[in-house]
Amino acid sequence: MRESVLTVLDALSSPTLGLLEMRVGCPSKYAGGLQTTFRAAPALLQKLSPLELSWADFGSSAAEEVIILKEAREDYWAKRKRLQYEDTAQTNRYRDEMRSINAWLEEADIQMSVYRPEINLANRRLRRCFNNGRFDQGGRLFGGFWQGMDKDERRDLLIDGDSAVELDFSQVGPRIIYGMAGAAFERDAYAVPGFERHREGIKKVFGAMTHADAPLASFPKKTKDLFPASMKIADVCGAVQRHHQPITDHFYTGVGMAAMFTESQIMVAALLRMKEAGITALPVHDAVIVAESSAAAAEAIMLDVFHQCTGVQGSVSLVQ
Template sequence: MDTDTPNTAPIADDGTAALRGDQSDRHKPYNPSRRARTADAKDLIAKVIRTADEAAFRLGLRQRAHRADARPLYEQTIEAIISDVAYRYLTEDHPKVAISVSKTFLANRCRYRPATYGQQVRPIVDLLANPSVGILEVERGERGRPSPFANGGTGLKRTTIAAGPALVDLLDEAGLDASDFGKSGGYQEVIELRDRGEDFWDKSERIDYPDTPETIRYRAEVTAINQWLASADLAFHDPDPWRYPEVDTSDRALRRIFARGRFDQGGRLYGGFWQPLKSEDRLKGLRIDGERVASLDFGQMNPRLLYAKVQSTAPDWDVYRVPRLEGYRETVKAVFNAAIAADKRFERFPKDSRKGLPKSWKVTEVIETIEEAHPAIAHRLFQGEGLGLQFTESNILVRVMLTLKDRGITALPIHDAIVVARSKAEEAKDVMEEVFEVTANMPGIVKVETDG
């Protein structure tokens, strides 16, 4: 596979980066993927569209109907704006939505921003905020150029929109709640390429790329998974409402994120309401098909994949239990994986990795002990293998997800693990082990965990 990327210039994203700047008011950015989920919510959207049409002609803003090819996007944009504003009104005490109405920003199309965040946004917002319409309330922001500094802000007040009195009346009349509105994965790019960064949380820039047979295949795979999860029977019974004040179970859209401008680096699946949850809370609160769940986690993933990469078989013992450090498995695991990811030797322990290890042990001694226990892969430590192995790991997880989908088993991915209904745990474990063995040419290790 050709992993070089001809065009790796940072490009505009979905708009959230442009709205991180001022954050004096801390309003959440517009989510252009919000949609009406239920028949009642769709009826409300239809009423708003009719109101917008009537107002446009009454105010002299339109003399003829939309072209047939332009009408769907117009209606989708209204649906996205109203759904997001309504959702915020129904879930937050200060439900203002930060949105960019800059003509320059809206005209700058890119693959990462849904079409519902394009040039139609500004005239639609202006129309719905007209005092004679009253669907939206708008507070205009200040003009200015974005900060050139990474992760910095402009210090400018952003334009915000919120539910106007007419929309509030429609919501109250319909008796809608937050569950009537959800997120759709059908309007976003699911294959992301970033210029640097180890993972999703790094502040790396998304960059454009030309499609290839590989990216087209990756997109089709993630889209198939998203379509399967969109109709899955998922619920979350919050074990701690104070910890999770807002869990949107309609937020199920996944995307694969590749790193360092290459499609053989990274590639993990990110997204879904279940990923930010603490592991114990997933086991306590998640329900799939009405069942409690089990977590299935690949064990010793990076070292075993590194053995596979050098065409050697991993030992049949726990690779993290090395001589003289048998009682400090977590320390060995942290140092071992850091050494696999690093591109040069380090002289300090990874954060929070000592785990009770006596102070007499230096990190260099731990590294040497690991190298002595694993001579077949010692020469591949500190060679920056982490993201390359993560690519292999992500391919395994995607194949596991697609295989389970074909068997009618709902699975929720969390990096190198999945969550399934308890009754499906053994079958899912078999699939994970089979896919790993086919990929790595050695048995896979899968740990199953439940909440009691």
């Protein structure tokens, strides 16, 4: 946290004000160790009680920046700092699109079939985050209470009074890269011969190969255990390249972030189409959560937009 926030918290919990109770060094399952915590003191609760506040009374200003640009980092997994930028017609258009989507979702009928007081249903603000200091890299949508939920929790969502389902673009990254190469996508991207029992590992290595700008010298983080102990990364990468001959020149070019940008453009366009069609949709990167009764119409929009943006036929699956 910024130093100014710490100063404010110290003041609020001081004997002079006494509005917060501070507990230093408490065990925390979220921090993975000790963490200082704050809670409302009786003096604050007494002042708040007449107001009858709820989650709906808290939120960010509508003027909050929703188009975020982040720096380039050598390590793809490293946290990136935000950058200042000059607005252009492009960034203004992106901002207008996001604010239109956010205003639509703020008015949507979204509830939970099971009462979960820890979930703030009013937290629906999305932001679009671009990478590598460029507005044609990344661009995925982040935010919204549903993105922090696991698949089982999302099944308790009610959209327009109906049970929710999640529709996922299948193998979206490979399909987009095939479209960039002008090649037909006619295979299961992760069914690499000889590695049929290591599908999850192949999927992660494929992603790393498209984000890297040089051949991989070692297994990406959290992938080594997905392959036999004797396996070498060069053997895995070689098998992936042989399986994907039509796009072999795209590996180790950093094309992954450009593909992610196309994915994000597809998602924004699909959301705007669903908004016009009266279909409430909650985005989760390359998937959307919609009412079960709207699933067929939403899928049709997703596939149409995907083909328009890539020239490749897409595929949408129901997340189980």
